[in-house]
Amino acid sequence: MTAPVFVVDGPVPGERTYVLDGPEGRHAVSVKRLRAGESVVLTDGLGAWSEGTVAAAEGKDRLVVDLGPAHTEPEERPRITVIQALPKGDRGELAVETMTETGVDAIVPWTASRCVTQWRGERGLKALGKWRATAREAGKQSRRVRFPEVADAASTKEVARLLATADLAAVLHEDRDCDSAPLASADLPADGDIVLVVGPEGGVSPQELETFRAAGARPYRLGRSVLRTSTAGTAAVALLLGRTGRWG
Structure with missing residues (x-):
């Protein structure tokens, strides 16, 4: 199964540990029930994205993710x-x-x-x-x-x-x-x-x-x-x- 996608505000981080919180973190932890070792994709919805691995789920709305490099998907044509x-x-x-x-x-x-x-x-x-x-x-x-x-x-x-x-x-x-x-x-x-x-x-x-x-x-x-x-x-x-x- 492909990794679930979550949206970040601002530039998509890459090659770092990132904390996904707020509504998106709550959805990841409390609804999707993601746990350590599972894959996720973070995106800005504008073509930038980074795939990572969950390091930890904290509380009800904080997901700690070890991210790989950031990428940009080109616009499709036509x-x-x-x-x-x-x-x-x-x-x-x-x-x-x-x-x-x-x-x-x-x-x-x-x-x-x-x-x-x-x-x-x-x-x-x-x-x-x-x-x-x-x-x-x-x-x-x-x-x-x-x-x-x-x-x-x-x-x-x-x-x-x-x-x-x-x-x-x-x-x-x-x-x-x-x-x-x-x-x-x-x-x-x-x-x-x-x-x-x-x-x-x-x-x-x-x-x-x-x-x-x-x-x-x-x-x-x-x-x-x-x-x-x-x-x-x-x-x-x-x-x-x-x-x-x-x-x-």
Whole structure:
């Protein structure tokens, strides 16, 4: 089994004895029940990491670790960003969790016109915080050392600007009358940025689709069935990772 991952604040230490305390230390000692001799990985979630061996567990929230050298994992290419329309309830967190576990590099919440959920004021800040916390926990669970960035919520105009700079700009769209092509047939860049839009349950509106087309995006479909917004992004990311060779 691969070593569990814990997050440190600040630079990742290497070649030294380190005390993991606070919430992460408590999780390691009281939840994971790690003991001397077991392996762990410490990371900043930004690509830096160090593997070590537990020297001792002290109390309920202190783990003493003998660390090996520090490393930096390079960013994977091409970079995959998913523009995720806001789902209802906790389905947004489900989407973030599964896309993170699959390997997405960045997630941008999108306030599409047909979204039932709208992020405003304190409620919006709280929801964004939940998405970011979910990405962090899912990154640890899936043994990642470079967690996906969860950006601030974007408007349709802001999404269009992201699409305009992408090497592949794609909009998942279920309407076959809009000349959508299978995502499995898209020409993928070997480097650069792939930006994928996942619409809300009500679909991408005609006005939004035209805005995205004007920015250089093209509509694509995954297959014969129509997936929910909370699962479509994960399925699309898996397809892209397999085709780009990042899962090779």
